Amino acid sequence: MYVCGPTVYDLPHIGHGRYNLVFDVLRRYLLFCGLAVRYVSNITDVDDNIIKRANEQGRTEPDVAAEFEARWWEAMDALGVLRPDETPHATAYIDDMVSLVGDLLGRGVAYETSDGVYLNVEQVPGYGLLALQSLDSLKSGARVEGSDEKRSPLDFALWKKAKEGEPTWDAPWGAGRPGWHTECVVMSLDLLGDGFDLHGGGRDLAFPHHENERAQAVAEGRAFARHWVHNGWVEVDGTKMSKSLGNFTSLTDLLTRCDERAYRLLVLRAHYRSPVEVTAPTLVDAEKALERLDGLARRFGIGDLLAEGRGYVVEDLDAADSDPGALAAFHARMDDDMDTPGALADVFELVTAAHSAADAGDEAEANRLAGTAAVLLAALGVPLRAAPVEVDEESARLVAARDEARVAKDFVRADALRDELVARGWTVEDTPSGTAVRR
Numbered sequence: 001m002y003v004c005g006p007t008v009y010d011l012p013h014i015g016h017g018r019y020n021l022v023f024d025v026l027r028r029y030l031l032f033c034g035l036a037v038r039y040v041s042n043i044t045d046v047d048d049n050i051i052k053r054a055n056e057q058g059r060t061e062p063d064v065a066a067e068f069e070a071r072w073w074e075a076m077d078a079l080g081v082l083r084p085d086e087t088p089h090a091t092a093y094i095d096d097m098v099s100l101v102g103d104l105l106g107r108g109v110a111y112e113t114s115d116g117v118y119l120n121v122e123q124v125p126g127y128g129l130l131a132l133q134s135l136d137s138l139k140s141g142a143r144v145e146g147s148d149e150k151r152s153p154l155d156f157a158l159w160k161k162a163k164e165g166e167p168t169w170d171a172p173w174g175a176g177r178p179g180w181h182t183e184c185v186v187m188s189l190d191l192l193g194d195g196f197d198l199h200g201g202g203r204d205l206a207f208p209h210h211e212n213e214r215a216q217a218v219a220e221g222r223a224f225a226r227h228w229v230h231n232g233w234v235e236v237d238g239t240k241m242s243k244s245l246g247n248f249t250s251l252t253d254l255l256t257r258c259d260e261r262a263y264r265l266l267v268l269r270a271h272y273r274s275p276v277e278v279t280a281p282t283l284v285d286a287e288k289a290l291e292r293l294d295g296l297a298r299r300f301g302i303g304d305l306l307a308e309g310r311g312y313v314v315e316d317l318d319a320a321d322s323d324p325g326a327l328a329a330f331h332a333r334m335d336d337d338m339d340t341p342g343a344l345a346d347v348f349e350l351v352t353a354a355h356s357a358a359d360a361g362d363e364a365e366a367n368r369l370a371g372t373a374a375v376l377l378a379a380l381g382v383p384l385r386a387a388p389v390e391v392d393e394e395s396a397r398l399v400a401a402r403d404e405a406r407v408a409k410d411f412v413r414a415d416a417l418r419d420e421l422v423a424r425g426w427t428v429e430d431t432p433s434g435t436a437v438r439r
């Protein structure tokens with residue numbers, strides 16, 4: 001599978017976290033089914049935004065790209081997203097992109113203008129497939145972008161001719177740099193081959209990015225992705241999360257504010273094509289659900305089936321002792337267009353059933369159900385933590401003192417005690433039963 005990766009010029013945002021979690025879950029499920037998966041996701045390390053950032057900060061483009069790529073992997077590791085098998089970088093594929101553009105020019109489907117080389121989409125059979133619109137309806141709604149020498153408003157740049165102050169590479173039709181859509185088609189076909197199984201990305205990439213990737217492959221007479229998967233976006237108070245709307249919160253931010261497993265749980269609770277709402281209350285709710293799962297691990301002495309720090313390895317997941325009915329139900333849910341909300345609800349029922357069996361003294365049944373729940377959660381990439389939060393003596397004293405201050409309505413003192421706890425590395429929350437802390 002090929003999943004479009006990031007353009008590395010800023011910290012990853014919450015939307016990046018979602019699509020990586022969605023495709024991580026899909027990949028893990030395919031592995032759980034016993035399939036071999038080769039997962040390719042690119043790094044766009046040359047682009048307008050990187051050039052702009054480098055110029056603003058007086059740095060080189062490779063320097064900016066290297067910094068934000070490192071921040072990207074930090075965030076993905078924290079989310080427990082398995083590293084891709086291959087992470088091709090755009091700048092390593094310029095020669096292949098130049099030869100694709102040359103080939104499309106030779107076939108007469110691309111043409112040169114004063115500012116670049118464009119693909120003439122009207123010559124591509126089935127253009128509009130991913131937009132789910134006809135060529136005519138797309139044309140009537142199109143904004144004209146780029147050169148006014150374009151033959152059709154939908155034509156897009158395969159190559160952008162050199163401009164002052166930009167990194168450039170040589171090409172027979174003039175030095176410059178490739179267009180974004182050209183990068184993914186070249187890298188996916190090179191690493192996965194013609195007619196590869198699955199291409200994924202956020203819903204906003206379906207058109208024009210994926211449409212244009214596909215158009216280039218089709219124009220070259222090659223079979224492109226056989227299946228497309230597009231996930232829904234992230235909403236904050238009913239609005240799409242995006243930087244341009246100003247509700248940008250970095251993923252790095254979010255990961256310092258809550259249990260890093262909470263976001264995975266939120267993503268699993270929504271169908272991948274539906275929006276997911278990421279707000280403080282939904283995250284707190286997910287943390288409560290995690291506490292229920294960790295409670296299962298504690299009661300039944302279940303160790304972490306996913307080795308953290310090794311990217312949550314899944315190969316060794318053994319479902320041999322799992323409840324056959326629960327296992328079959330899990331596959332039925334997941335095979336039905338990845339019904340993760342249904343699968344997760346079933347897992348929580350298993351958790352309840354395991355506790356009930358244990359309460360009734362049926363230890364064997366209880367252990368079997370609890371073990372099954374743990375295996376299914378591991379298949380979805382959710383690790384369990386049996387170890388309770390250990391609060392050192394001094395921190396416990398501060399917590400007690402803060403509760404006393406709050407009862408006495410001495411909020412100045414309560415705030416000062418909160419700051420002390422935060423300085424000791426705790427996240428402090430007010431709960432109905434008083435101050436709660438967690439790492």
Ligand SMILES: [Zn+2]
Nearest residue numbers: 004005184209
């Ligand atoms: Zn792409």
